[in-house]
Amino acid sequence: MAPKTAVYTDRLRKAGLRPTRQRVALAQLLFGRGDRHVTAEGLHEEAAASGVTVSLATIYNTMHQFTRAGLLRDVTVDGARTYFDTNIGDHHHFYCEDDGTLMDIDGAAIAVAGVPTPPHGAKVDRVDVIVRLKRR
């Protein structure tokens, strides 16, 4: 299939990011195939496999910039590594501790009731629900 770089170039510009060769390539890898949970190392390998030369430093820089721009979201479930999530809609996660797998749970499916009023001077930024799984 033809590489529709124009789509990503545009998306990056709208997010206030220069559409550099690296950013466009990474955007393509990240957003070109549905919702995904990716680690920096994982994306680095994917890039290499698809013939794109990008340093690991740039992978980290880019993922953080995308996150700041709202194109990506980070998910903290493990401490050992950071996952980046291409699904930026309202949703939660299943996390399988055994194999490190992350799966989405639609935000509309889960209801969290009874969250207390935040302490003085603070406001709720986001409510994360992590359903931790174990092999049966």
Add this chain to the structure above:
Amino acid sequence: MAPKTAVYTDRLRKAGLRPTRQRVALAQLLFGRGDRHVTAEGLHEEAAASGVTVSLATIYNTMHQFTRAGLLRDVTVDGARTYFDTNIGDHHHFYCEDDGTLMDIDGAAIAVAGVPTPPHGAKVDRVDVIVRLKRR
């Protein structure tokens, strides 16, 4: 106040852990003053401040052993560091991203409804709710 080491010696024995000088001292620091969220480095400093000589390696070993024994629980909210929680009852957390503060939310207060059936071969181990806060 008198150091009631006997209480902790006993608790450790019941958990199948030898009550060594270090473990008893750390148990005392951890469990002697209500519910707390502590990092390894934090506990290390506390130990030093209270005149107890313990290596950082032992702090890590001990915290993990306590966790495996069910005396402690780990909380992953930040990726940069692991928090250990002396509150092992059913509860959730407020996490203030600005200053790294963790606060308990009673488990009975929050209700999570609509958690989908776990994928085949997996069972729910625990459901964590993290209410992320930002300065208003």
Add this chain to the structure above:
DNA sequence: ATTCTTCCTTAGAATGATTCTAAACTGTTG
């Protein structure tokens, strides 16, 4: 198109939390 300015990329070093190693030490049991 060339120049200019600003932003971006990157190799490699640095960081920092956590884990590992292997040797010395201690609790427990007989």
Add this chain to the structure above:
DNA sequence: CAACAGTTTAGAATCATTCTAAGGAAGAAT
């Protein structure tokens, strides 16, 4: 008091992530 298994620890090693500083590329100006 042995004697063994379980513990502690200094210091090295890991490993994900961040930092630095120098060269490269994108956009605006000329």
